[in-house]
Amino acid sequence: xxxxxxxxxxxxxxxxxxxxxxxxxxxxxxxxxxxxxxxxxxxxxxxxxxxxxxxxxxxxxxxxxxxxxxxxxxxxxxxxxxxxxxxxxxxxxxxxxxxxxxxxxxxxxxxxxxxxxxxxxxxxxxxxxxxxxxxxxxxxxxxxxxxxxxxxxxxxxxxxxxxxxxxxxxxxxxxxxxxxxxxxxxxxxxxxxxxxxxxxxxxxxxxxxxxxxxxxxxxxxxxxxxxxxxxxxxxxxxxxxxxxxxxxxxxxxxxxxxxxxxxxxxxxxxxxxxxxxxxxxxxxxxxxxxxxxxxxxxxxxxxxxxxxxxxxxxxxxxxxxxxxxxxxxxxxxxxxxxxxxxxxxxxxxxxxxxxxxx
DNA sequence: AAAAATAGCAACCGCACAACC
DNA sequence: TGGTTGTGCGGTTGCTATTTT
Numbered sequence: 074x075x076x077x078x079x080x081x082x083x084x085x086x087x088x089x090x091x092x093x094x095x096x097x098x099x100x101x102x103x104x105x106x107x108x109x110x111x112x113x114x115x116x117x118x119x120x121x122x123x124x125x126x127x128x129x130x131x132x133x134x135x136x137x138x139x140x141x142x143x144x145x146x147x148x149x150x151x152x153x154x155x156x157x158x159x160x161x162x163x164x165x166x167x168x169x170x171x172x173x174x175x176x177x178x179x180x181x182x183x184x185x186x187x188x189x190x191x192x193x194x195x196x197x198x199x200x201x202x203x204x205x206x207x208x209x210x211x212x213x214x215x216x217x218x219x220x221x222x223x224x225x226x227x228x229x230x231x232x233x234x235x236x237x238x239x240x241x242x243x244x245x246x247x248x249x250x251x252x253x254x255x256x257x258x259x260x261x262x263x264x265x266x267x268x269x270x271x272x273x274x275x276x277x278x279x280x281x282x283x284x285x286x287x288x289x290x291x292x293x294x295x296x297x298x299x300x301x302x303x304x305x306x307x308x309x310x311x312x313x314x315x316x317x318x319x320x321x322x323x324x325x326x327x328x329x330x331x332x333x334x335x336x337x338x339x340x341x342x343x344x345x346x347x348x349x350x351x352x353x354x355x356x357x358x359x360x361x362x363x364x365x366x367x368x369x370x371x372x373x374x375x376x377x378x379x380x381x382x383x384x385x386x387x388x389x390x391x392x393x394x395x396x397x398x399x400x401x402x403x404x405x406x407x408x409x410x411x412x413x414x415x416x417x418x419x420x421x422x423x424x425x426x427x428x429x430x431x
Numbered sequence: 432a433a434a435a436a437t438a439g440c441a442a443c444c445g446c447a448c449a450a451c452c
Numbered sequence: 453t454g455g456t457t458g459t460g461c462g463g464t465t466g467c468t469a470t471t472t473t
Binding site: 091092113126127130163177181 | 457458459460461462463466467468
């Protein structure tokens with residue numbers, strides 16, 4: 074592996090890495106059960122584990138914690154992830170705080186495997202398939218586009234005003250890199266959700282433990298409380314009533330999220346409500362207050378359509394009223410373009426053209 | 432039936448930041 | 453005030469199971 078930078082675990086010889094054995098899991102779980110998840114530095118030594126503290130913490134938070142739900146993601150959870158991803162980008166921990174019983178790692182893995190594929194498929198059929206003129210430059214006839222070293226797209230010819238507009242927006246969006254930094258609007262929405270969530274989260278599934286692992290420390294000092302929590306959690310997993318509440322919780326969140334993506338933009342561009350896709354979308358404040366009275370039967374496809382089309386509609390309106398690309402669309406477009414350009418590059422190579430590093 | 436390719440996911444890595452000394 | 457430590461987080465890697473050829 075060459076000159077790999079050292080990790081904290083490298084400093085101590087004999088530290089074990091790799092998959093955890095059931096024995097190690099038992100040692101760690103027993104120790105945490107007795108002492109609570111605090112002072113990770115001392116955990117490996119005191120628990121008799123040949124692991125670094127970081128590894129122990131990770132194993133606990135991502136796998137051994139009793140409140141973690143394992144197994145397939147429900148459709149509601151999928152919707153939630155798609156919606157939050159579109160709103161916040163890759164803020165896995167923040168998403169996990171709104172998805173009780175799921176870890177950031179789980180959500181991240183799920184996004185990078187299942188959801189990414191689903192959305193790409195949807196994106197291709199939506200933008201590259203037929204109707205949208207603005208993204209047809211990503212179709213097979215993409216010879217007019219080249220990709221230079223600074224990741225700017227250069228349009229040489231054959232693009233109409235809408236296509237050029239789409240391209241320009243795409244370029245601006247990826248070069249400004251807003252995906253990695255939540256906007257103030259995002260932060261405000263997050264705060265709104267936090268306050269709102271307290272009212273909506275069903276009894277017993279308050280995610281304060283998920284929000285901040287440190288907050289659980291005090292509660293876990295007492296063995297009885299800890300064991301009780303574990304038992305409650307196990308019971309809860311099989312509790313239909315709980316699932317129903319959870320579904321309500323997600324649905325209510327989604328209703329808000331569905332409008333907020335559009336509402337964010339409208340709040341900036343226009344104070345009054347606008348009708349989009351048959352849904353009255355108001356300012357984010359109004360969206361929040363109307364949430365509780367709206368019912369949602371949205372499918373994942375509908376959601377993606379809604380997210381993508383909300384931006385697409387903006388493109389065909391005048392330039393001044395164009396909403397920005399959603400994070401989701403930036404990502405999808407980025408992926409699609411990259412794919413197209415890689416194919417292009419490969420084709421050039423196979424045709425004997427120069428194919429140096431990009 | 433075997434090899435190769437792909438998917439899923441647990442675990443690791445390194446950076447950032449806050450708390451503490 | 454600067455160094456150290458502990459923790460959180462997002463990106464990436466690598467192992468294993470599954471599917472495809």
